[in-house]
Amino acid sequence: MLRALLALTLSLAAVAQAAPQVRVVGLFPNAAVVNIDGQRKFLKVGETGPQGVQVISADSHKAVLRVNGVEQTFDLSREYNASGYSAPAPAQEMGIARNTDGHYWVSGSINGQTAQFLIDTGATTIAMNDEQARRLGIDYRVVGKPMVASTASGTVQGWRVTLNSVKLGGIEVLGVDASVLEGGFPTEILLGMSYLNRVGWREDQGMMYIQSKH
Known part of the structure; x- marks a missing residue:
């Protein structure tokens, strides 16, 4: 029983620490368009989107987001996940x-x-x-x-x-x-x-x- 509870605790901890895939696809004064696990949301500073991602600050150059309790700086069209940053999609x-x-x-x-x-x-x-x-x-x-x-x-x-x-x-x-x-x-x-x-x-x-x- 103890081993089962320990395994469950570790499993829940791993899920809690799993960072969502986040990409900033639009930047504005005090607002950003954020792609979170494939879901796009227009968020103003102070607003919280899916997975608890919050916009701390934003301008035309970058946005500061709080992801899993940690503040990170994002450039436009750069995706952050466990494998690093990806290149922007080609223009349509x-x-x-x-x-x-x-x-x-x-x-x-x-x-x-x-x-x-x-x-x-x-x-x-x-x-x-x-x-x-x-x-x-x-x-x-x-x-x-x-x-x-x-x-x-x-x-x-x-x-x-x-x-x-x-x-x-x-x-x-x-x-x-x-x-x-x-x-x-x-x-x-x-x-x-x-x-x-x-x-x-x-x-x-x-x-x-x-x-x-x-």
Whole structure:
């Protein structure tokens, strides 16, 4: 019995000391996007993610995380595990053809839910109407900050929210600013600069190319 209890204690200790695989895939002032055992989370300073990983500090160059009670410094796109650091994944690129209406339309996802976007380089953020937000499961009245927006129909009530994930093809950006507006405007979800500024993009002969950034 004593040997069994000792073996169980040692086994539990080994599990407790097993460090999660952690990779910082996005850096911002006082926030970081952290991949923890394959799960991505947008965490602000002081917040704790899966496996108890906590963001202590972050800027555009590095993040300090507390992992298993130990503070470690992480650079962007460097994975730390028992085997050491791994190289960043290669950049991904996708091409979008201009539609006959002169606009760029693209399918993607918001928070894992399918969404159809109209790319609008004149929009500051991703923008959608309240019905679209409800369809996507965004509880904007609870998590959003009230705002007033000017539209072609006049001023409307809106909410500023942060989307956990916006993905086009294999190009995913976490922690993306968005606006939810009451009423039917915009009729389509506008993919604005809060996403485009976080990726590389260019137009060339009727095509828009979007490339992931490290």
